[in-house]
Amino acid sequence: MTIHPVTGTVTQAAMRALMPADMPEVSRLHERVFGPGRYARTAYRVREGAPKGTPLLSQYCRCVAVGPRLLGSLNMTKVSIGGTGDALLLGPVAVDPEFANQGFGRSMINDAIDAARKDGVKLMLLVGDAPYYARMDFVAVPTGQITLPGPVNPARLLAIELQPGVLDSYRGKVTAR
Ligand SMILES: CC(C)(COP(=O)(O)OP(=O)(O)OC[C@H]1O[C@@H](n2cnc3c(N)ncnc32)[C@H](O)[C@@H]1OP(=O)(O)O)[C@@H](O)C(=O)NCCC(=O)NCCS
Numbered sequence: 001m002t003i004h005p006v007t008g009t010v011t012q013a014a015m016r017a018l019m020p021a022d023m024p025e026v027s028r029l030h031e032r033v034f035g036p037g038r039y040a041r042t043a044y045r046v047r048e049g050a051p052k053g054t055p056l057l058s059q060y061c062r063c064v065a066v067g068p069r070l071l072g073s074l075n076m077t078k079v080s081i082g083g084t085g086d087a088l089l090l091g092p093v094a095v096d097p098e099f100a101n102q103g104f105g106r107s108m109i110n111d112a113i114d115a116a117r118k119d120g121v122k123l124m125l126l127v128g129d130a131p132y133y134a135r136m137d138f139v140a141v142p143t144g145q146i147t148l149p150g151p152v153n154p155a156r157l158l159a160i161e162l163q164p165g166v167l168d169s170y171r172g173k174v175t176a177r
Pocket of ligand 1: 091100127
């Protein structure tokens with residue numbers, strides 16, 4: 001359930017997989033949340049390097065929607081790290097500021113984590129605020145162990161092991177698969 005903060009209207013918000021038809025809405029949401037600098041985000045840079053023909057969306061992308069309107073979206077890119085696969089790069093994740101702090105961000109992330117773990121994905125990586133993602137068990141990657149296109153503040157490079165002990169085996173450059 002979602003209560004609009006201004007109108008007070010109550011609506012049913014549902015989480016589901018993100019589909020190609022949602023992409024115009026995702027673009028609008030990203031524009032609203034991140035502004036014109038959004039294409040400089042690390043996840044966009046990694047995706048740009050994907051082999052030609054790679055689908056834009058993986059099965060781990062999620063959204064929270066009320067009908068056709070997206071309240072939040074989560075992108076997830078399949079990556080290799082130093083040539084080792086079975087890893088995902090989370091981001092961008094965005095929740096419409098009008099609907100922030102209702103658990104939508106956390107639900108999308110946890111749902112994607114559960115699905116990825118079931119599929120045997122071993123590691124999920126992201127660049128983001130440690131205090132937010134620590135609640136979902138993400139930890140800082142040791143400085144210099146994993147590199148991304150462009151500079152990244154090491155304190156913001158975070159990962160969650162979906163199988164115990166795998167982080168140590170992921171070393172090197174992140175590339176889209
Ligand atoms: C970050 C974001 C995805 C969180 O989504 P959300 O649905 O609003 O958040 P949730 O409901 O899952 O979690 C809310 C809690 O996280 C906290 N939180 C939110 N953003 C935070 C941040 N950047 N750092 C630390 N804590 C944060 C809130 O204060 C709240 O705390 P509480 O439970 O103690 O009240 C959303 O605020 C957003 O889109 N932000 C702008 C874009 C962004 O920074 N994206 C992440 C980088 S790709």
